[in-house]
Structures are given as structure tokens and as C-alpha cells.
Amino acid sequence: MEKFALSVTGYDGLFRMLSKLVGYGVVLGSSIVKLPQIFVIWKARSVAGISFAMFYLESLGYLVNFGYNYHLQLPFSTWGENLFLMVQDFVILAFLYRYTTGFSARFWACFSSLLAAVVLIIGGCVPASVMSILEAGSIVIFASSKLAQVTNNYRLKSTGKLALTTFGLSFLGSVARVFTTVQELSDVGLLLAAAWINSILNGVITFQILVYGDQLRSGALETSGKEYS
Template sequence: MSLPQAIAYTEKTVLAPLIGPKCAHELISLNFSHTACIKLLVSKLLGIGIILGGTILKVPQILKIVASGSTTGISFASYLLETAAYTISLAYNARSGNPFSTYGEMAFITVQNVVILLLILAYGKNILGLFSFLVVFAATSIALFDPTLVSADLLTTLQWSTVLIGVASKLPQIWNNLRAKSTGQLSAITVFLQGAGSAARVFTTIQEVDDPVLLTSALVATGLNAVIALQMVLYWNNRTVAGAQYAKPRSPAQKRKTPKAM
């Protein structure tokens, strides 16, 4: 394949589906005076990056919970409310016909959040709560995606409510961290990736979606994620100490079996 053929192939099969034929032609021709096309390309690439990051965003947190056998420091209320907000936003974006690159990570993060919620309930030996959550989550998801069950107007109202839900979802976690002066079993990788992703989502929302409710949600999420990331930095040296505080005390029998130091 010659260079001109390779350029034409890239324009037609890579850039055009991503940013449209007009912008693809301008950029492949190295015409960088069209800043709108450059911003659109950056937004699309950021969106793809956010989605790829979203596929593994909570995996470090899940692995940390499983490895430690503990959900210490992880707020069930925070994850439950965050999952509710993501589910509503996912349905709102899908039914509004917004580009998948502007919200796709929500689908993957929601699934991972559900896994974490199930782990919290499982480690808490709350089997009834576990099955009740699964039933309610499935029924709610079906209703949100079905226009005959949840109207467009109601869904828009629910989307506005996610701004408040977003605040409520982070406050329990922020309060837990503040009270314990520790971030417990929170994964630093997850916290920082989520903060970076929400900040990038503000840019993609401005560029691709003319929707004030989605922009407001993204801005609020970025601010709250920044607070938790700051707590992660401030309490970094307290995490090991806090973990030890939650360790189960040994029984008298176990203490008798412990050999004395020489």
C-alpha cells in the first residue's frame, strides 16, 4: 500500500467514522486552522480513553477487597447511590441518542459497582439483602430503559436528581474518611483514575453534548472526586495503622498459644 493510499484509508475508515468526513478531510490535509475539528478529535480520543479506563476502573478496588477479605472503610451507601446515579444517567444518555463515547464508561462502572455492593453484602453475611438488591436493581434498570414505564419527562427529572444523588453518594465516603482519618480499603488507583476520568468527561460533555444537566452532573462529580483524592493523599500514611485498628482481637486461648519473646 502506497503512502497516498494509506492516508486515504486512514481518512475513510478511521477518522471519518470518528469525527465526520469534513473534519477528517481537514485534519488529514494538515489544515489545523479548524480548531473545532481538533477539539472534536481530542474529545473523541478522551472519550475512548475514559471508556477503556472505565472497563477496569473498579477492578483494583474489587481485587483489594477480595485479597484482604474486608470491606473496611468502604461505604455501602456511597456505592449504592453512585450506582443509582450511573444507572439513571446511562438510561438518559442512551434514550437521548447521545454518542456512546460521551457516556459509555457508565455501563462498565455500573457493573463493577454492582460487584462491589455484592461483596459488601456477602462479607457482611447479609444474604437477604444481597438477593433483594439484585431484584430491585434489575427491575429498576428495565423500567428506566423502557419509555412505556418511565416517560422522557420523568427520566429528565431523574437525571437532574442525579446531581443531588451524586453529592449524597460521596458524602458518606468523605465522612467515613474524615472520621477515621484514613481511607481504609479504598484503592488509590481507582480513586485517582475516577477523578481524572470525571474531569475529562467535563471537556467531552462541553464539546459533544449540549445538555446542561449532564454538564452539571460532570462538574459536581469532578469536585467530589477531587475531595476524596485529596483525602487519599492527606491520609496516605494512616492507611496501614487504620487497617490494624479493624483487626479482630485475639481470644484468650490464642494469646496463651503465642510464645513469649526471648
Template sequence: MADVLSLLQVSLDALKSGTLPPTEVIKNLAAKVVGYGIIAGSTLVKVPQITNVVRAHSAEGLSATSFELESWALLVHAGYGYVNAMPFSSYGEASLMLAQNLLLLALVYRYARLPAARVATVMGLLVAAMAVLATGRASRSQVGALYDVNNFIMLAARVPQILKNFSEQSTGQLSIVTFGVNTVGCVVRILTSLHEGAHAMVRSYILGLIMNATLVGQILVYGNKGVRKEPAGQGAVTKKKA
């Protein structure tokens, strides 16, 4: 936030002297403000998806593998920015979305009743990776190497969900609000990353845009038409039609 205040002060000083702020200052200020705006919005981006699952008491249509891989991709993204001492405005939303994604993953585990060994292994690896990044035991080159393969992780994270939707001709409890906001966020991040010269991030956001837009399209086409609600007191809230 100090960088925004500094740029804002430069702009105000220029206006007080009767001149317009330098173009570069205006561009940088706009990029920072948009970046922090995205971070603010990211605090709620997965709430609609979490709400859908909690209300339905079901993880119908959600791929646990997708959310596991997405958690890893978000962790690498946040770790890359942290280890390289980048402005928080350029990667902060990844940290907040990771926290929400872990909560969502816990709900998927609960309702899908996956094996305890799988849950313990995935969560253990994520916690261990967080500890390594937070304590500075990972070098910039090591984190950079991880970030280079993050695009493949993101692809692997979305493809299982896309294939699941296609196979079932339904998107179950997937939230169009969550993936719609993700799509718009990717577009904005592409522009801000281009301005800041973060070309590695640009590639990641372009891939994210394609994947999220595909999921939005599937939600619009398929919806949850393959899922029906059961009357209260008859067990699971949602079931697949025969």
C-alpha cells in the same frame, strides 16, 4: 464509533486535497476520540478497588450506602444517555462502571455480612430500574427528571464514605488508583461535555470531581493507618485498632 469514522474520513479527504480539516471537525473528532478513550479506560477503573477487597478478604473502611447510591447514580446516568439516543462516547463509561460497581457492591455485602433483606431490596430495585430503561418504558421527560436529581444522589453517595473516613481517620481498603482515575476522568469529561453542549452532564461531572478529589485527599492523608493485618490463620485479615 461510526461518528468517529465519519469525522476521520472528512479529515482525510481534506488532507488529501491539500487543505486542513475544518476546525469544528478537528474539535469534534478530538472530543469523540477522548470520549471513547475514557470508555476504554473505564473498563478497568474499579479493578484496583475490587482487587484490594478480594486480597484483604475485607470491606474495611468501605461504606455500603455509598456504593448503593453510586450504582443508582451510574444507572441514571447511563439511562439518560441511552433514552435520549446520545452518542455512546458521551455516556458509555457509566454503563461499564456500573457493572464493576455492582460487583464491588456484592463483595461489600459478602464481607460486611449485611442483612439479606437489605441486599435483596437494593438489588431488586436496581434490576427493576434497568429493565424499565432497557425496554423503553421510561419516557425522556421521566428520565430527565431523574437526571436532574442525580447530582443530589451523587452527593449522597460520596458523603457517607467521606464522613466514615473522617470519623475513623482511616480509608481502609479504598484504592487511590480508582479514585485518582475517577478524578482525572471527571476533568476530561467536563471539557468534552462543554464541547458537546451537555450542560446537565457538566454540572454532574463538576460535583463528581469535587467528591472524588476529596476522597483522594483523604486517602493521601489517612491511608489505611487505622487498619492492621492479622497473621494468617487468625480470622479476619484486617481489623480496626483499639
């Protein structure tokens, strides 16, 4: 019986060590995962088919997750990707404005609000109780962000300038995050739900890219740009 208990403990330790390695792998991968998307937009000088709502809401979700985990002092390996993904989303948002309305007053209002939120959260100006509510809301934020792009893809029957590499790796990373969340955290309710939703919807968008590709119909670029105006 004692031998069996030691064996179970050994396997548990092995899974935890594996989870830690996978977690840091996700964090490391996230630091470059959106670079293919940024490159595709820069090369094409176009954001055709890309939903502004997805990247704006995503950046808010990453910001909330970053702040929540940062203040709870949870292991960096379980949430560090939020910081890198948020910064890359900011860059993509800048491109979205650059190739649609330009750096207008709306652009500066958008970025000012995001940067102000970053300062308030990192500075500890947001109470823990409020952060918990925001973390619960981040599940809706992430789901809404991806559903906006899924709907846009279905309506246009095209994924425009969405990068397969970025969303394929995002799908794999979010699946890996489900594993690390279960292994490393004791209270996994909200974080696990967010990881599952991210996995499913990243998978759907990856599938849409494979099925539709960049096949924008005539006039679709103007239609997809209406949300910026």
C-alpha cells in the same frame, strides 16, 4: 476574514476530534477502573472503611445517567462509562455484603431493586419526562454518594480499603468528561454539573487516601460496618 473563519472552524473540528478520542478513552478506561478496588477488597477479605451508601447511590446514579443518555441517543463516547461503572459497582456491592452481613434478605432486596430498575429503563417503560427529573436528581445522588464516603473517611481519619488507583483514575476520568461534555453536547446543563461535581468529590477522596491511608483504629471496622446491619 474568510481565512480567519476557516482557521476557527479548523480548530473547532480539531477540538471535537480530540474530544471524541478522549471520550472513548474515558469509556475504555472505565471498563477496568474499579478492578483495583475489587482486587483490594478480594485480597484483604475486608471492606473496612468503605461506605455502602457511596456504592449503592453511585450505582443508582450511573443507572439514571445510562438510561437518560440511552433514550436521548446521545453519542456513546459521552456517556458509555456509566454502563461499565454501574456493573463494577454491582460487583463491589456484592463484596460489601459478602464481607459484612453475608448474602442476606437485604442483599437480595438491594439487587432485585437495582436489576428491576435496569430492566424498566432499558425497556423504555419510564417516560422521558420522568427520566429528565431523575437525571436532575442524579446530581444530588452522586453528590450524596461521594459525601457519604468523604464524611466516613474524615470521621475514621482513615480510608480503609479504598484503592488509590481507582479513585485517582476516576478523578482524571471525570475531569476529562467535563471537557468532552462541553465539546460534544449542545445542552450541557445537567450533564456538565454532574461531571464537575464528580470531579471535585473524586479529587477530595483521592486526597484523603493520600493523607489518611489505611490507618483504621481499633474497633473502627465494627463502627464502619454499622450501616450494613
